[in-house]
Amino acid sequence: MKIIELLVVTYFSIFKKYGLKGLEAGIYFLLFPFTFNILSLLFYLSYLISNKEGNLISPFVIFVVGLVIAFGLRKLLNKIYLVKYEYIKAFSEKYPRILLVLVPIIHWPISIFLVVYCLKFT
Amino acid sequence: MFLRLGNDVIFVKPSGQGGGNQWNYNEAAAFGMTAAGNTSNLIGTTATYTAYEMRALSAAKAAKAGVNAVKSVSTGAGIFGSVLTVAIAGYEYKTGQANTHTFVDVGVSALGFAALGAAVIIGAPAIVVGAAVGGLVYGINSAIWIGTAINKFSGNWGKNVIYGQ
Numbered sequence: 247m248k249i250i251e252l253l254v255v256t257y258f259s260i261f262k263k264y265g266l267k268g269l270e271a272g273i274y275f276l277l278f279p280f281t282f283n284i285l286s287l288l289f290y291l292s293y294l295i296s297n298k299e300g301n302l303i304s305p306f307v308i309f310v311v312g313l314v315i316a317f318g319l320r321k322l323l324n325k326i327y328l329v330k331y332e333y334i335k336a337f338s339e340k341y342p343r344i345l346l347v348l349v350p351i352i353h354w355p356i357s358i359f360l361v362v363y364c365l366k367f368t
Numbered sequence: 369m370f371l372r373l374g375n376d377v378i379f380v381k382p383s384g385q386g387g388g389n390q391w392n393y394n395e396a397a398a399f400g401m402t403a404a405g406n407t408s409n410l411i412g413t414t415a416t417y418t419a420y421e422m423r424a425l426s427a428a429k430a431a432k433a434g435v436n437a438v439k440s441v442s443t444g445a446g447i448f449g450s451v452l453t454v455a456i457a458g459y460e461y462k463t464g465q466a467n468t469h470t471f472v473d474v475g476v477s478a479l480g481f482a483a484l485g486a487a488v489i490i491g492a493p494a495i496v497v498g499a500a501v502g503g504l505v506y507g508i509n510s511a512i513w514i515g516t517a518i519n520k521f522s523g524n525w526g527k528n529v530i531y532g533q
Contacts, residue, residue, distance in 0.1 A: 264490040271486040274443060278450055278478045285454065305458035312451035320447070358475040361454055365461040366530055 253280070253353070254327050255337045259346035262338060266331050273323045275350070279357035281316040286357075286364040293367035303368040442488045446481035453477040461530060468526030469515035476506050 254269075257276040261268030288311065292303055303311075327334060338346060453474050460466040480502060506514065519526065 261486065261490055267490045271489040274489055275482050275486050277447065278482045281447075281451070282454070282478070303458070305455040305462065308458045309451055309455035312454055313448065316447045316451055317444075354479070355475065358471060358478065362457050362461075362466070362471050362474055362526075363529060365458050365466070366532070368458060368461070 250323075251327075251334075251337075253349070254323065255334055256346045256349035256353075258334055259338050259343050260350060262335075262343065266328070269328060269331055269334060270324065273327060274320070277316055277320050277323070279350075279354050280319060281312060282357040282361035284315050284319075285312055286360040289361075289364040289367040308368070439488055443485040446485040450478045450481045464531075466526060466530045467515075467519045467524060468522040469518045470530070471526055472518055473515070480506075 253276055254273060258269050258272035260275065261271040264271065285308070289303065457466065457470045457474050460470050483498075
């Protein structure tokens with residue numbers, strides 16, 4: 247949970263000057279790589295569960311599962327963190343903004359690489 | 369949603385690497401998925417511009433409700449399009465067409481949709497226009513030449529990574 251909180255803070259730092267709307271935008275921006283991370287994990291787990299054979303997930307299933315995860319995450323993260331705006335803002339002020347913004351810059355490409363790479367486990 | 373319908377030689381995945389479920393590449397299916405993605409993009413962009421038009425009208429309750437509605441459609445369409453891109457990447461993988469361009473397509477699409485949605489939320493028309501135009505320019509050029517160029521330039525790095533060659 248702390249890791250997710252840290253991610254929310256780092257993504258919020260990109261849109262910090264927009265206040266509460268910035269937090270919502272940050273959560274939305276985080277949604278994409280986070281969904282990719284969960285999908286990658288699911289792909290790998292399906293590979294392990296199927297005794298390293300793969301072939302469990304078709305593109306259509308990827309699409310449906312991805313939508314469920316993304317929309318579910320959006321609702322959940324908004325519900326949890328939008329009411330904690332002051333706390334998130336105070337948290338983000340503890341560290342230099344440049345340091346916080348670095349996390350999304352690194353997290354995005356890694357997430358994209360992982361989700362495509364992990365397709366080999368489907 | 370950038371899927372080449374080109375004439376790449378179908379790569380046959382060696383057995384023992386994630387199973388042997390090799391699909392046949394179907395242009396109609398690929399076209400359908402690409403069209404669905406582009407339609408989603410179109411709905412999102414249209415909703416975005418409608419939101420700005422409505423914002424400009426007044427701060428009346430009806431206009432505010434309308435802005436919220438189109439904001440939901442716009443951001444929802446972004447999520448829809450982005451997830452669809454991953455599904456298309458899965459389709460490319462299954463048909464042996466995945467390569468470096470697959471990574472780039474997923475990245476550019478997701479980043480474009482994320483920027484578009486975030487811009488709608490914070491109300492930054494410049495970013496919306498930039499993301500929409502950038503996505504469109506990349507999409508058209510990707511279908512024509514960028515994907516092939518990326519694959520060539522990278523020495524088929526993506527294919528080596530994904531298929532373990």
